[in-house]
Amino acid sequence: MSKVVLYYFDGRGHMESIRWLLAVAGVEFDEVLLKTREQFEKLLNDGSLMFQQVPMVEMDGMKLVQSKAILNYIAEKYNLHGKDLKEKVMIDMYAEGTRDLMDMIKIRPFLPPDEKKTKLELIQTKALERYFPVYEKALSVSQYLVGNQLSCADVHLLEATLMVEEKFPSILFTFPNLQAFQARMKTIPAISKFLQPGSKRKPQPDDGYVKTVKEVLRF
Incomplete structure (x- = not known):
């Protein structure tokens, strides 16, 4: 191959x-x-x-x-996309949320200087009020976002939280489930290596x- x-x-x-x-x-x-x-x-x-x-x-x-x-x-x-159609659509919904958040961060370096500060403030607000509460709630009942095994949604969430923390190091302070999730994910050998x-x-x-x-x- x-x-x-x-x-x-x-x-x-x-x-x-x-x-x-x-x-x-x-x-x-x-x-x-x-x-x-x-x-x-x-x-x-x-x-x-x-x-x-x-x-x-x-x-x-x-x-x-x-x-x-x-x-x-x-x-x-x-095998990172769920075991059935219902799991797949839930995984996709969670994954789309993280992509929406990450896209705001990705576009920021290409913005005019006067727009970068406004965009940074918007990223913080959206993370705190729209996105992180959803994932915090989901992780209150399971160690994975969907089902009982690792999915691409979990991987995207780790990437997204790390990206936001680069801008706002203490942003997960009020999200204990997300903090625990990060810690668990970082122990996975492939992720630890990456x-x-x-x-x-x-x-x-x-x-x-x-x-x-x-x-x-x-x-």
């Missing part, structure tokens, strides 16, 4: 949740990091990008695009990352 290859920038963006899920599933992967417009145009000219955008993942003889489709494929393949320095987890975006993305995508 050929190795999984990820095509994206040297940063988080929409690929980071895919990296997380592959890491938890124990799947080794290589990365082609886009640094020039020419690299991107080659993918376009080769017909590799169905909708002329990344992320793109080469996996199982396919060139997969669209983040949610890629994540769902990985989750299904590696959180160590030198893994393929990407750091917070910096000015260099933003500059590269804008130059490659020409926006």
